Amino acid sequence: MSKPSDLVQGTLDLLLLKILALEPMNGYAVSLRLKQVSGDVLQVSDGSLYPALHKLEQEGWITAEWKPTENNRRAKFYSLTRLGQGQLEKESANWSRLSAAISNVLKLKEA
Amino acid sequence: MRPKHWFYTFPLRLRSLFRRNQVEQDLSEELQFHLEQKTREYMASGLARDEALQKATREFGGLELSKENCRDTRRVNYIQDLLQDLGFGLRMLRSSPAFALVAIFTLALGIGANTAIFSVIHGVLLEPLPFPKQDQLMTVWEKDDEGRRSNTSWANFMDWNRLNHSFDGIAAASFWSPTIVSPHDAETLVGFRVSSTFFNLMGVKLERGRNFLPSEDVRGNNFVVILSYGFWQRTFGGDPGILGKSVQLGTRGYTVVGVLPAEFPSVLSFDPRKPADIYTPLAYDETLPYACRDCRHLRAFGRVRNGVSITQAIKDTADELAFLWNEVSGTPQP
Numbered sequence: 001m002s003k004p005s006d007l008v009q010g011t012l013d014l015l016l017l018k019i020l021a022l023e024p025m026n027g028y029a030v031s032l033r034l035k036q037v038s039g040d041v042l043q044v045s046d047g048s049l050y051p052a053l054h055k056l057e058q059e060g061w062i063t064a065e066w067k068p069t070e071n072n073r074r075a076k077f078y079s080l081t082r083l084g085q086g087q088l089e090k091e092s093a094n095w096s097r098l099s100a101a102i103s104n105v106l107k108l109k110e111a
Numbered sequence: 112m113r114p115k116h117w118f119y120t121f122p123l124r125l126r127s128l129f130r131r132n133q134v135e136q137d138l139s140e141e142l143q144f145h146l147e148q149k150t151r152e153y154m155a156s157g158l159a160r161d162e163a164l165q166k167a168t169r170e171f172g173g174l175e176l177s178k179e180n181c182r183d184t185r186r187v188n189y190i191q192d193l194l195q196d197l198g199f200g201l202r203m204l205r206s207s208p209a210f211a212l213v214a215i216f217t218l219a220l221g222i223g224a225n226t227a228i229f230s231v232i233h234g235v236l237l238e239p240l241p242f243p244k245q246d247q248l249m250t251v252w253e254k255d256d257e258g259r260r261s262n263t264s265w266a267n268f269m270d271w272n273r274l275n276h277s278f279d280g281i282a283a284a285s286f287w288s289p290t291i292v293s294p295h296d297a298e299t300l301v302g303f304r305v306s307s308t309f310f311n312l313m314g315v316k317l318e319r320g321r322n323f324l325p326s327e328d329v330r331g332n333n334f335v336v337i338l339s340y341g342f343w344q345r346t347f348g349g350d351p352g353i354l355g356k357s358v359q360l361g362t363r364g365y366t367v368v369g370v371l372p373a374e375f376p377s378v379l380s381f382d383p384r385k386p387a388d389i390y391t392p393l394a395y396d397e398t399l400p401y402a403c404r405d406c407r408h409l410r411a412f413g414r415v416r417n418g419v420s421i422t423q424a425i426k427d428t429a430d431e432l433a434f435l436w437n438e439v440s441g442t443p444q445p
Contacts, residue, residue: 026141026144027141027144027145028144028145028148028149045172046145046149046170046171046172046177047171047172047173047176047177047180048177048180049145050141050142050145050177050180050181051177051180051181051183051184054181054184054185055184057123057184058120058123058184058185058186059116059120060116060117060118060119060120063119066137073144073147074140074144075141075144076137076140076141076144081119083116083119
């Protein structure tokens, strides 16, 4: 599985926060959901998924809980905190600004 | 760090520090769960269990590395790593005791030498002398023809006292080495003859007894001594009844009138290894041949008056000397 194209750490954080804003889920489910909603375009490598999630946890933007899954296995479920909500909004705004700027540059007509 | 943030992270930090085993176990379990889910996924798409597991593991790309990265996020790492390294170091030392001993010995030597040197420098240079307002104390020298410092003479000293305005007082000292005679042996002491104002100038409070009186600073009346603390302890065993006792020096008996405090260092001693033991009044005899103006065997000390700067005092003294020289040049010795 290749790294998502051009995704820097900041953008990955943004995506993870958003997915967890939808509903609490474990790490595997997050990567699966991301893949699904982006039509296989955005895929997080397993190796970088968990360090990213742990970093978000250490920052206080998500919080974790061990819960049993459907097959009665124990898994670590993450959910967004209020602090994380604020961070999500901030980073979304940044992203919009950034992508709008890039679009504007790309729209420039060649002389 | 914002306070709200702390609410979430503080328990995490504590947990990372104190429940490390649990944290590690959780980490393993979390990643293991992920692998199992992946394996299940591949099995659902037709692969056999072993192949599915292999594929999942391969795609994870470095389980241990991932774990290490997760640990890095925890940020209490530095403490843990430090402790780990310390423990490792200690184990290594224990396994090679010879090396450990050599290392410890070398360190001890180095630290000891450094401490010793510093103590000396501290005592000699850095520690201020136990005199009150000691930046006002100065030794007053004359400059000889070659520009070197030289001692001064009685006549000059008297004139300085008379003429100067920048010093609160000037005292003179000359070297004295009496021989103390006791029934079994004789010992040559290191001593000084000092003006009666000397100890007052220094601001010294005697341990016992009193300072010299001006009346004792006259030849004939001067058979009194003040002992240094060390000398009193050493030779008289710290005798509490020492005051008034007579000490045989040379052919005469001198009465002990005072004892200096222990902290009084020997500023005058020419040999730092042999501090001055005993002091007697200067009691200058002007009739003797060495009272000449050019017989420079006295050292003068002065305390600069309050409010007068050192440079001012130096300048004034130089001026006074010049004045003095003019005054006496050409006239025969009095």
